[in-house]
Amino acid sequence: xxxxxxxxxxxxxxxxxxxxxxxxxxxxxxxxxxxxxxxxxxxxxxxxxxxxxxxxxxxxxxxxxxxxxxxxxxxxxxxxxxxxxxxxxxxxxxxxxxxxxxxxxxxxxxxxxxxxxxxxxxxxxxxxxxxxxxxxxxxxxxxxxxxxxxxxxxxxxxxxxxxxxxxxxxxxxxxxxxxxxxxxxxxxxxxxxxxxxxxxxxxxxxxxxxxxxxxxxxxxxxxxxxxxxxxxxxxxxxxxxxxxxxxxxxxxxxxxxxxxxxxxxxxxxxxxxxxxxxxxxxxxxxxxxxxxxxxxxxxxxxxxxxxxxxxxxxxxxxxxxxxxxxxxxxxxxxxxxxxxxxxxxxxxxxxxxxxxxxxxxxxxxxxxxxxxxxxxxxxxxxxxxxxxxxxxxxxxxxxxxxxxxxxxxxxxxxxxxxxxxxxxxxxxxxxxxxxxxxxxxxxxxxxxxxxxxxxxx
Amino acid sequence: xxxxxxxxxxxxxxxxxxxxxxxxxxxxxxxxxxxxxxxxxxxxxxxxxxxxxxxxxxxxxxxxxxxxxxxxxxxxxxxxxxxxxxxx
Numbered sequence: 001x002x003x004x005x006x007x008x009x010x011x012x013x014x015x016x017x018x019x020x021x022x023x024x025x026x027x028x029x030x031x032x033x034x035x036x037x038x039x040x041x042x043x044x045x046x047x048x049x050x051x052x053x054x055x056x057x058x059x060x061x062x063x064x065x066x067x068x069x070x071x072x073x074x075x076x077x078x079x080x081x082x083x084x085x086x087x088x089x090x091x092x093x094x095x096x097x098x099x100x101x102x103x104x105x106x107x108x109x110x111x112x113x114x115x116x117x118x119x120x121x122x123x124x125x126x127x128x129x130x131x132x133x134x135x136x137x138x139x140x141x142x143x144x145x146x147x148x149x150x151x152x153x154x155x156x157x158x159x160x161x162x163x164x165x166x167x168x169x170x171x172x173x174x175x176x177x178x179x180x181x182x183x184x185x186x187x188x189x190x191x192x193x194x195x196x197x198x199x200x201x202x203x204x205x206x207x208x209x210x211x212x213x214x215x216x217x218x219x220x221x222x223x224x225x226x227x228x229x230x231x232x233x234x235x236x237x238x239x240x241x242x243x244x245x246x247x248x249x250x251x252x253x254x255x256x257x258x259x260x261x262x263x264x265x266x267x268x269x270x271x272x273x274x275x276x277x278x279x280x281x282x283x284x285x286x287x288x289x290x291x292x293x294x295x296x297x298x299x300x301x302x303x304x305x306x307x308x309x310x311x312x313x314x315x316x317x318x319x320x321x322x323x324x325x326x327x328x329x330x331x332x333x334x335x336x337x338x339x340x341x342x343x344x345x346x347x348x349x350x351x352x353x354x355x356x357x358x359x360x361x362x363x364x365x366x367x368x369x370x371x372x373x374x375x376x377x378x379x380x381x382x383x384x385x386x387x388x389x390x391x392x393x394x395x396x397x398x399x400x401x402x403x404x405x406x407x408x409x410x411x412x413x414x415x416x417x418x419x420x421x422x423x424x425x426x427x428x429x430x431x432x433x434x435x436x437x438x439x440x441x442x443x444x445x446x447x448x449x450x451x452x453x454x455x456x457x
Numbered sequence: 458x459x460x461x462x463x464x465x466x467x468x469x470x471x472x473x474x475x476x477x478x479x480x481x482x483x484x485x486x487x488x489x490x491x492x493x494x495x496x497x498x499x500x501x502x503x504x505x506x507x508x509x510x511x512x513x514x515x516x517x518x519x520x521x522x523x524x525x526x527x528x529x530x531x532x533x534x535x536x537x538x539x540x541x542x543x544x545x
Binding site for chain 2: 392393422423431432437
């Protein structure tokens with residue numbers, strides 16, 4: 001595979017805000033025929049674009065920004081290539097940009113006087129009386145993104161280009177690879193994927209949907225090397241994706257990067273079996289903090305001796321008495337409560353879920369992930385979700401959904417498997433943790449961020 | 458069509474007993490939920506969720522339901538009453 005001809009040092013020499021646009025233009029100049037973004041909107045309309053197209057669009061948008069100098073740009077685009085162009089152009093032109101997913105677009109209030117750019121990539125005329133950027137303004141341009149809203153409503157967070165690009169891997173062996181984008185391109189996790197692909201002359205492969213078969217086919221057909229995903233997305237792919245297609249995909253898959261939720265040992269083992277060549281990295285990052293650490297040893301959680309030590313990125317981890325993980329990014333920054341709960345298991349700390357995921361049944365706490373781990377071991381069950389259902393009697397009640405194997409083993413019926421699940425829960429869990437409502441569904445629900453929802457819908 | 462509340466309550470209680478691995482004995486309206494059938498607060502909470510599914514309402518979610526529920530017929534009358542009163 002020919003590597004991108006963009007030397008890392010040349011890229012690092014470019015000003016950080018302009019680095020994205022610079023990388024796209026440079027690679028376009030050197031290898032204009034290589035694919036940059038492969039999207040499959042619909043079954044037959046396969047659009048391919050090359051870096052040259054992106055570079056030209058960035059230049060055109062920059063020319064307009066030069067003429068109007070708006071306070072900021074709100075990207076209303078739905079296509080990944082448009083988002084890339086808008087972000088790159090705004091960065092190089094020193095214009096503040098907000099990339100907002102659909103569920104966060106009513107948060108735009110404070111950005112009322114900003115201009116909107118959609119997939120047409122043309123700038124509307126500046127509103128009369130609208131604030132224009134002043135010549136002497138020295139505030140560095142930032143990038144506004146929305147949190148995923150896993151716990152509570154989404155909120156807007158401002159990032160510097162520094163923090164946005166900090167996690168990108170720029171070493172030569174990361175160049176020219178195929179990246180799968182299953183995340184929403186406007187969310188932190190998704191942005192990390194396309195930024196990484198664009199900075200390293202990679203191919204960004206965007207499947208038409210998150211359906212396991214569609215994702216599996218995109219991996220196999222486009223010979224994807226890197227799969228960034230949440231444990232929920234990966235579990236779905238492994239349990240419901242076509243086995244033959246997954247086997248083909250395993251030929252090219254070099255790395256799986258998990259983030260957004262804690263992964264359990266069962267999932268990590270299964271991923272290793274299906275994709276034996278792939279290195280599995282677990283990234284701990286939040287929209288507010290950016291990347292905190294990564295673990296690559298294929299085991300859940302992180303080593304217990306990491307507590308209190310400075311990690312490679314400079315962050316320090318500590319625990320609150322209730323098990324909530326606290327992060328201090330550097331000596332100069334405040335300690336941040338992450339909302340993630342961990343528990344010591346042997347020489348590891350493993351994630352037991354979000355503090356807000358905890359289901360409180362008559363005053364007793366239930367950790368949904370723990371219940372899910374028990375149920376995943378039941379033969380015939382391929383996936384499970386445990387969530388809290390409001391109750392006027394006990395505050396909340398433990399409820400669950402299970403997906404059954406297809407076909408079922410001889411002699412098994414959906415009712416017999418459901419009964420077995422409840423029986424095993426009664427044996428291994430405290431009474432209040434046993435699911436009181438247990439439905440058989442064809443697929444587990446997923447949030448926009450690709451995580452398992454923890455509340456009744 | 459008026460749903461058969463007694464039937465729905467009986468079915469829900471039997472489902473709870475079944476799901477929790479207990480014998481599904483016959484349920485009569487005069488029976489005490491706790492002493493005769495053996496329902497605890499979790500069982501009752503589960504019964505109410507099942508009834509919300511079959512009858513479409515949860516009278517215990519609104520604060521106005523403060524009646525004591527001791528027997529099967531207490532439960533039936535709460536749902537009868539809630540179904541008869543117009544939704545607020």
